Amino acid sequence: MSGHDHHDPGFIRKYVFSVDHKVIGIQYTVTSLLFLFLGFALMMIMRAQLAYPKADFSFLENIFGEAGFVGGTMLPEFYNQLGAMHGTIMVFLGVVPLAVGGFGNYVMPLQIGAPDMAFPKLNMASYWVYFTGGVVMICSFFVEGGAAQYGWTSYPPLANTQPHLIGQTMWLVGMVFLITSSLLGSVNFIVTIVQLRVKGLTFFRLPFFVWAQFITSFLLLLAFPPLEAAGVLQLMDRVAGTSFFMPDGLIISGSPAVNAGGGNPLLWQHLFWFLAHPEVYVLILPAMGIVGEIVANNTRKPLWGYRSLVYSVIFLGFMSFIVWAHHMFMTGMGQSMSIFFQTTTMIISIPSVIILTALILSLWGGSIRFNTPMLFALSFLPMFAIGGLTGLPLGLAASDIQLHDTYYVIGHFHFVVAPGTLMALFAGVYFWYPKVTGRMMNSALGKLHWIGTLVFLNGVFIPMFVQGMAGVSRRLYDQTHYEHGQAVQEWTIASSWSAWLLGIAQIPFILNFFMSFFAGKKVDQNPWKATTLEWAAPSPPPHGNFATEPEVYRGPYEYSVPGASDDYSPQFVK
Amino acid sequence: MEESIYGWWLPIDISVNGHKVDLLIDMLHWFMVVIFVGWAIFFTYCLVRFRAREGHKASYETIKAKPSKYAEIFVVIFEVVLLFGLSIPTFGASRTDFPAEGDDRVEIHVVAEQFQWNVHYPGADGKFGSTSPKLVDSENLVGLDHSDPAAADDFVTAGIMHIPVDTPVVIRLTSKDVIHSFFIPIMRVKQDAIPGMAIPMQFEATRVGEYSKAIACAQLCGNNHFTMSGDLFVDTQEDYDAWLAEMASGGDEEEEEEEE
Numbered sequence A: 001m002s003g004h005d006h007h008d009p010g011f012i013r014k015y016v017f018s019v020d021h022k023v024i025g026i027q028y029t030v031t032s033l034l035f036l037f038l039g040f041a042l043m044m045i046m047r048a049q050l051a052y053p054k055a056d057f058s059f060l061e062n063i064f065g066e067a068g069f070v071g072g073t074m075l076p077e078f079y080n081q082l083g084a085m086h087g088t089i090m091v092f093l094g095v096v097p098l099a100v101g102g103f104g105n106y107v108m109p110l111q112i113g114a115p116d117m118a119f120p121k122l123n124m125a126s127y128w129v130y131f132t133g134g135v136v137m138i139c140s141f142f143v144e145g146g147a148a149q150y151g152w153t154s155y156p157p158l159a160n161t162q163p164h165l166i167g168q169t170m171w172l173v174g175m176v177f178l179i180t181s182s183l184l185g186s187v188n189f190i191v192t193i194v195q196l197r198v199k200g201l202t203f204f205r206l207p208f209f210v211w212a213q214f215i216t217s218f219l220l221l222l223a224f225p226p227l228e229a230a231g232v233l234q235l236m237d238r239v240a241g242t243s244f245f246m247p248d249g250l251i252i253s254g255s256p257a258v259n260a261g262g263g264n265p266l267l268w269q270h271l272f273w274f275l276a277h278p279e280v281y282v283l284i285l286p287a288m289g290i291v292g293e294i295v296a297n298n299t300r301k302p303l304w305g306y307r308s309l310v311y312s313v314i315f316l317g318f319m320s321f322i323v324w325a326h327h328m329f330m331t332g333m334g335q336s337m338s339i340f341f342q343t344t345t346m347i348i349s350i351p352s353v354i355i356l357t358a359l360i361l362s363l364w365g366g367s368i369r370f371n372t373p374m375l376f377a378l379s380f381l382p383m384f385a386i387g388g389l390t391g392l393p394l395g396l397a398a399s400d401i402q403l404h405d406t407y408y409v410i411g412h413f414h415f416v417v418a419p420g421t422l423m424a425l426f427a428g429v430y431f432w433y434p435k436v437t438g439r440m441m442n443s444a445l446g447k448l449h450w451i452g453t454l455v456f457l458n459g460v461f462i463p464m465f466v467q468g469m470a471g472v473s474r475r476l477y478d479q480t481h482y483e484h485g486q487a488v489q490e491w492t493i494a495s496s497w498s499a500w501l502l503g504i505a506q507i508p509f510i511l512n513f514f515m516s517f518f519a520g521k522k523v524d525q526n527p528w529k530a531t532t533l534e535w536a537a538p539s540p541p542p543h544g545n546f547a548t549e550p551e552v553y554r555g556p557y558e559y560s561v562p563g564a565s566d567d568y569s570p571q572f573v574k
Numbered sequence B: 001m002e003e004s005i006y007g008w009w010l011p012i013d014i015s016v017n018g019h020k021v022d023l024l025i026d027m028l029h030w031f032m033v034v035i036f037v038g039w040a041i042f043f044t045y046c047l048v049r050f051r052a053r054e055g056h057k058a059s060y061e062t063i064k065a066k067p068s069k070y071a072e073i074f075v076v077i078f079e080v081v082l083l084f085g086l087s088i089p090t091f092g093a094s095r096t097d098f099p100a101e102g103d104d105r106v107e108i109h110v111v112a113e114q115f116q117w118n119v120h121y122p123g124a125d126g127k128f129g130s131t132s133p134k135l136v137d138s139e140n141l142v143g144l145d146h147s148d149p150a151a152a153d154d155f156v157t158a159g160i161m162h163i164p165v166d167t168p169v170v171i172r173l174t175s176k177d178v179i180h181s182f183f184i185p186i187m188r189v190k191q192d193a194i195p196g197m198a199i200p201m202q203f204e205a206t207r208v209g210e211y212s213k214a215i216a217c218a219q220l221c222g223n224n225h226f227t228m229s230g231d232l233f234v235d236t237q238e239d240y241d242a243w244l245a246e247m248a249s250g251g252d253e254e255e256e257e258e259e260e
Helices: A012-015 A021-052 A058-064 A075-109 A120-142 A166-193 A208-239 A265-299 A306-322 A335-361 A372-389 A397-403 A405-436 A443-468 A483-487 A489-505 A507-517 B018-051 B067-095 B237-259
Strands: B106-113 B116-121 B155-158 B161-166 B168-175 B179-183 B189-193 B199-204 B209-217 B230-235
Touching: A012 B116, A021 A075, A021 A120, A021 A489, A075 A120, A075 A166, A075 A208, A075 A265, A075 A405, A075 B168, A120 A166, A166 A208, A208 A265, A208 A306, A265 A306, A265 A335, A265 A372, A265 A405, A335 A372, A335 A397, A335 B018, A335 B067, A372 A405, A372 B018, A397 A483, A397 B018, A397 B189, A405 A443, A405 A507, A443 A483, A443 A489, A443 A507, A483 A489, A483 B209, A489 A507, A489 B155, B018 B067, B106 B161, B106 B179, B106 B189, B116 B161, B116 B230, B155 B161, B155 B237, B161 B199, B161 B237, B168 B189, B189 B199, B230 B237
Parallel strands: B106 B168, B161 B230
Antiparallel strands: B106 B116, B116 B155, B168 B199, B179 B189, B179 B209, B209 B230
């Protein structure tokens, strides 16, 4: 551990190859925010094609060149690249690294009173492996044939059909890097939370955010290895002539596929979803943790049912490993298997309902402050509710017959991850910015950002439920080919305009993020009058975090304790 | 007429079993509305009543939330009822309750490829000729083995499916290349077409009509995934028999040329 060496390590060691969890957390945050904007930009281009299919996009052709356009018209393969990379970037390079790598790295050690992570060098390795994976993914746009174009799910045999295109090969290599990074990070998180809690900080005094990170780390640790294995197998199918995922007698474009034989396309789907369902909870649990912190702080009262929140999160974690095949009801699954996965899927909805109910009940009897982080955190609640509820018709196999692989699915999971998780992540940025920089973000710009984001996110995703109901399949380059697509094309156009306006709504955030660094109001170490340990450290915390090792005397959310002089009783004050 | 088929909610349902799927979807959405509005009213009420203001203090005590217990029990009961009462039987029936062989039913093989639906009919003998991937070429779309006597009267259409009304249709679905998904929104059926597997599915149409591009592909299958549609013709028994006779007498090639 390097918490106590006092020599100046020099610029490179301090800011680039740093082992300090705070620097690594900031590196993760900035990198993943850039990836979020990149993923969002790809989507804004897709939305042009969706709203105005085959229109003249010469202005885009001038930017992206002739590989993606012919005579101003976007090519389907370019559209598919945008789609596959939008999903990959948002999930694996944007949201998860921001929620876990960024917030987890920066906040979690502070909240448990630790001077750093248990394995600082492993932490550094985790970031740089992630960074490498991101570079590989970005480079894949510039190779012959472009980036991966078979969806973020990369189902074989489709993903194996064009072995000469190296975009998909690079996608697989990039995924192996990203998964390795997650594994290094998750081990570190688990050990840190178990070993480095300060005196007095028992498990049931941990902030809810730490619990969320703790369970998330187990999900990453246990769910990712199957996809790493699957990724290597698909890589072998592409480069080494194996056939793990291709059955006998495959005829691609009229000629027998080389090497095909003996494999099974469904093997990939099982391995993929064995990761990707827990991954959904990796996306949502840290967001719930952030919302819990901010709601407690701004209602000025303890969270309702702290223990039931913790038990629900643990239960969610376990259950998330046995629901994966609800993504595969349409693969010819028999009745007994579908009964199992429908039942587990209904069971997993119960703890989600409990968590949401607990957070809403926490408002009762509070004294609610409507600052920027709180507005974002409050918005998370109804948005996540829509995302969760619309999962029900997809989790029941009979209604899934109609809705599977339609836009309804896209609407559902985006409501969980975008208006849900992203709102919470924005809340977290506004909430912890003063801890990281010692300055507040501007409140007026923050509220402008909040209202624009909330309105336009709904504008983007609500139309998708209508499209899905009408039967429009996902991943269609031009839905107007179908009559049922034409019937809801107005909704698609509305969705596209909302997406572009959503882009404009991010301008106040970008300005605020950079300007506040220099011009934000300077604040002391605890500007929100909060109770958890990160607010015991100076803002920004120095190397090693705390001037003296703190001690914990009570639970995490002791607000408005009767008889106390202030309306908050920090964990670290005797 | 076309406008009445598709709209801003579920399209019309022309199948025997689709109403069960629709019932489940409708009930779930009513349930969502009830829960969401309930939450939203409570949420909004809290935000107004417990806003920070002069002279207002938060209370340390949390409420004893009996209503939330009732709400959670209501959710559980509702989910159990829908799961065991509706979803499991409906999905199970779609997977297991096939009309027995020899009964009044139509059997068709569908072989998906990038980017068309090949529909293989057994012809007058009712027997499918054997097929092999080795025999597939631009003329022989499903690799029919012409040395097999059962194949003699078989015929294949591309992107066109005729079925008789009020008769159960059993499809064996497979794919030559990648994974596709056979989706007829107005029939409330969907099934992935997976190479190496032949998966049975069934439906029964209740309304005669020509449904242009009613068959969709629901699984990304490549660049022209978006054009992979098929036309569905639900015929009266007489029209269907007439069409079969026409195809048997060599209309087959004509049809394919039309498609080219």
